[in-house]
Amino acid sequence: MPESAQPRPGSESERSELDGSLLLVERTDSEINQAVLQPMLRGGRNFWILVAGLGAVVAWGLYAWGYLVTWGIGTTGKNRPVYWTLFITTFVFWVGISHAGTMISAVLRLLKVDWRRPITRGAEAMTSFALMMAALYPLIHLGRVWKFYWMIPYPNGRFMWPNFQSPLMWDLVAISTYLIGSTLYLYLALIPDMAMARDHTGGWRFQLYRALALGWRGTEAEWHKLHRALGIFSVAIIPIFLSVHSIVSWDFAVTIQPRWHSTIFAPYFVVGAIYSGLAALACILVIVRRGMRLGEFLRAEHFNALGKLVMVAGMLWTYFWFAGFLVEWYGNEPVTRELIQEEIAGRLAPLFYLQMAANLIPIGLLAFRRVRSTPRLLLLAGLSVNVGMYTERLLIVVGSLQRNDIPFNWGTYRPTWVEISIVAMTFAGFALLYILFSRIVPYVPVWEIKEGRLRYSLRRIGRLLVPTAAEIE
Amino acid sequence: MALFDEGTRTAEAIDELHALGIPADKMTVMSGVPYPERALGRQVEWLRLPYIVVAGAVAGLVFGLFLAVITPHLYRLDVGGHPTVSFAPAAVIIFVFTMLATIVSTFLGVLWEMNFPEFGPKYYHEEVTDGRLAVLVEPPDELATQARELLEKHTAHPVQLAEKKPL
Amino acid sequence: MSKKISRRQFIKFTAGTATAAGVAPKLHRMLQEPFVHPPEDLLPGQATWYASTCRQCSAGCGIIVRVINGRAKKIEGNPLYPLNRGKLCARGQAGLQALYHPDRLRNAVRQTGGRGSRQFEPLYWDEALDLLAEKIGSLSDPGRLAVLGGLLPDHLYRLLSLLLDSLGSPPPVTFDLHSALEGRGAAARLAQLTLGSAELPVYDLEGADVVFSFGANFLETWMSPVAQSLAYGNMRQGPFGGRGFLVQFEPRLSATAASADRWIPLRPGTEGFVALALGRIIVEERLGHAGSHRPHAALYQDVDVTEMAEASQVPIETLRQLAQLFADAEHPVAIPGGSLAGQQNGGPGMLAVQALNRVVAQFGRVGGVFLSSPGPSGALRRTAKADSFSSVQDLIGRMKAGEVDLLLVVGANPVFELPSAAGFAEAIERVPYVVCFNSFVDETGARADLILPDHTYLESWGYQVPHPGADRPAVSSQQPVVRPVHDTRASADVFLALASRLGGRPAEVLPWPDEVSFLEETVRELHGSSLGAYTADTPAGFFALWRQYGGWWSEKELPLEPEVPDPGAQPLPIVPPLFEGNQQTYPFHLYPYPSVALSDGRGAALPWLQETPDPMTTARWGTWVELNPEAARSLGVEDNDIVRVISPYGELEAPVVVFPGIQPEVVAIPVGQGHTDYGRFAQQRGSNPMDLVAPVVDSESGSLAWGATRVRLEPTGRKQALARLESLDGAGRETLG
């Protein structure tokens, strides 16, 4: 369709740097379809080795979990007073990661930011899978996981009812809601691409895509309804996304544990979540781009924009961290002082300085476009942010619990193989789900790309005059 | 059914079909890309979706209220000197349930509006997802030939008799 | 109950509204016991309580045992018994676990693989008794039979004495480390010298307003800790108003010192010096209001306060203040404790402390020193007395010389409890046949040929006259609270059966068919007494009441004023302490002390006691070495660093506890761990400081001078985290200042 290829994507200034941008524009829809579908069908030896490796880690983690359930929470390194440790740390971490998906697809959709298009699906999938991993932890960390359903409010012969005053109940409902919401959101936007995949595959894939496409034909009415639904979703999921990490933060903030009992925790956690989530997304995009050779879809402009967002989130995080820290330092309450002392010059110092370095250095690095648009450097920065944010949660959860109002009751925590295996399991599980997802589901939202391209390509669409692409939604 | 390569000509063809006297509900346009509303010169359907969503949200609110405000009285146990029901925890629960219901009703609502899932045989062409626009016309018998000619004039592809394909 | 009402209200309330929503529980489910009920609301069955006597130490507190379905469930103090008045210590509570210990011997056994092989073969009791009777019968000379007893129940001691006497064998030798550490023997000798009776006196803490305790850890293990704790509580916030002032003089800050108002650290062995200095100051400066000090002047004529202060390292100023305090008090009392007795100058030291009571004329006065009324005397008064370490050494000498052919060990664990340098373990190898009567395979049992396990005290009969006693005559009864858990047999019954098997004179002297009939006969002498808190018409009725009440005691208080012999004008002896080991090579004093939970080690088998933290260090399940922070610094060690402790007689390794409450020249190690046998909870755990102790005695009383050894420390560079309750990071702070 040569006649539709007049305008070029991206602003004038950026286009010059983009490699392969022209390629995409000159591709036909059918070629785009194939460019997206082909990597999914390639299952090289390396791919299967990777899957087997991740599967093995997951299997080992499941064994560790079985061991934990069989023998009790004592197989972890928890003790009195450190009742929560790596599980809750990693839980908070995964919930944080999950925030990037919504940030990218809902917030940017509402803001009509066009560079989001190729990365929305990757981001949404990350949200769903990260949440799935996060949702495991409240189960894993239970002393009696086989009784977890006692938290579900339904009439029962035990005459039991959950306590809606407990932040854990809020957690339960908020995380379920977010998981349901983000998965439906992911799926809804996936239907047209399922139809596309259905039309171009055979065998089991055809059957699968056929079932998932739900009979999509792409009629005008269907598109219209889909658009409306996605619009509503975008609006509705943003408050959920804000509430989820706030609620996670209240797990800590509602107690009177020094350093947890803080009003700034909710926004601080949300910002931290966005920071780590966006950084994680950048890492994943870099990796997937290489692994699936999607270079022509995920281009430097996307990384550049994402890098900017990460940088901004990082600055916000720094601001919130400082705001919290300053007040705690100023208050000079004995236990808080002791904890701050531990962080700055005590036993927690290595973790603290790791946290600060790993969180702050990337902000500086990302100020350079060269870093932002070089996948390798962006990956490095993103990984650093995630190390930093994991450490931050570790310091909040474990670090704070090691001290309390009565020095006699202090404690020290040492992790065990069970905990580390289970944490590794969720990392491997996330990667595994993500890899399999990327082989089964078109990783790049084809219709959104085409839509975006269409928007740029048409000055006059039918009888309608479209002044600029960015204003269309 | 006619296949088009791009939107402008499709819109022109549709305009002409209208002029020919074929009502809008006898024409179905299929595309692999969403075209902006009215871009193809067709009327926008009125949607019930917003109402479904609002109804869902209200139901969620009520359910949340029930859980957060009523059930604690039914299963009353006192904790930590707090009132049995107090604003802050109830607000969280009510909010989350409202949002949950909103999301779920949006999803179910849109599926319902689209009559999904619907796997039976339908008029369709696979090239739609490859970038073609398909215009399916169900003209009254007297206009059939004219419509066909009109479509053939605009498209490079042969106008076919539509087939139903199992989807 | 209120929850039920609210549930019913709930049904009414929900009938209309919630059922429609499907949330209301179905009505038929209401019959189920809902999970909102705490399980504690459900109380199964009624319990029976049996009164008996605690035998976890020699204090002899009255207990009541809660029994449900024939199983003992809990031990509590007998609220009627005048000694402990319903109170009981940690060790007493844990007695249940001795009864139900998984590693108790379940029947009589013979060691088949040779001594120390720990290969045992079960034996029928008849066979076992035949074997024992044959061994006794085949002795070439009854003098070649020796009996070593531990903390024997009074009736068993009496039976054994009668049996041995009838056989023509030497009387039983008794030794237990607990008594040695509390200086029981030395205290009895002191009482004999100063109070005219070998009865252990009662120091009236409750009535005292100033208490000077010289190394008496009377709130932990010394003498009768429960009775003394009770009195201490009343001294603090007493019914008489006012608050007593307690000063503790000892090298290590014990839990008693922690409860004291002042702790005066001093060098080991100089407690007597401090007492002498205090006495001298009082007499010289005519302090107080107890009348003329002229009669006492002679006592202190040789005492030089400056010298005493220097030797003990207590500043003269402090001594002056304390002397003033003591002399000015209405009811001062000075207590000569166990750590004095553990020195080679123990006798003179204790004498010096007791002299303080004389100086302030506190014999037989409120808040002073009393004797317990004996009540009906007779057979009951013939109680077991701990023999001195010297007599044990004699026995060891005889064993080594091959003069003992048959050794019976009854309720004692000499291999563990005696200083290993005393050579008991070697001596026992020279004895052809060894029979042990303990309920566990302990260190001595592992070296025996035959073990005839006794019942635990909760399964057996007996009585005990407490000493030191209560404020009135009292005898506690002991009866089985449960049927024997295993196929064990009361040692008293074993000896009675043995006597009848041997025939002849033993059978004549011990005619009773079993220990119960022996007890009934013994107790009968109390029946007629007019003092008793209850009366019965018949001896059988009395015996029933005696068991129900948990003993016999007088209704009213009967404190007895000691008839103090005139000391004459003899000056008090000033004997400097002697220590084993050269000061240059061995710079530290070793201070072994009985653990509050494990006492001398007999509690080590019981998991409750192992888990009980030491009050001061909060450590458990192990042995540790307490070091002054200054000493730790100079050695370059810190908490949990393992050090090797070397004395001229042995060495051990244990982690360090940096302990701010200890004299810098002193190294304290708790006694109780280091078992090689004695059940799964005790064995291979910690080390036994008795391996370091020199086998020396207090020259006067012959009791073991367990504190007279010097040691040196060597860091090993290894670490071992002690199971402490306290967080070391917290550094003992109460709040963060």
Add this chain to the structure above:
Amino acid sequence: MAQAAKPSAEPGRRWGLVVDLDRCTGCQACVVACQAENNVPVAGEKQAGYGRWMHWIIIHRYWEGEYPNIKARFMPVMCQQCDEAPCEPVCPVFATYHNPEGLNAQIYNRCIGTRFCGNACPYKVRTYNWFRPEFPAPLTEQLNPDVTVRSRGIMEKCTFCIQRIRRAELDARAQGREVADGEIQPACVQTCPPEALIFGDLNDPESRVSQLARSRRSFRLLEELGTDPGVIYLKGGETNA
């Protein structure tokens, strides 16, 4: 303070425990008594050393000063039975709640083991069953049938020996009378050799505990947190006067 929302809507009792620190000798009798009464498992050396001991009552030991002018003090600490208990609202399944007698009750069979209450408790007096408790036979015979043996994964803590409270109440009701002051004795109170622990009804102005609670010496642990504990400490080293 949400006074109106107090569970003791009926003019109920509020059980309280007075700990006289002047009498306490740190002798650990209460610790073992509690362990025996409440089937508290033994953790063993390794677990106990790692902060996983199970005692419901422990005795803190604090140092003051330096050698030779050093003092040590003891402080028995058990569940403070707070009226405004921070541990209660955080439990998602109501395994811990406030009973009408002012007790902070723990219902073991509801507990799913989130350990949230343990984090919320500022006194850190809740203990957790890290493993299945072991009672090698025949030590099982020592178990008190009035008290459940808790399985692994469950929080537990001092109950003020609620089974003894119930027993006394049932006995009193059977005899048609009120429970007398001092009649109820939790195991620790029962055994305490220096009588440092006193138990009773704080809502009864005549009871011994409420009299002592009004003493000049009385204070509560971490009073500034506003948890309103039912355990009242009496300062050591001085008289009531």
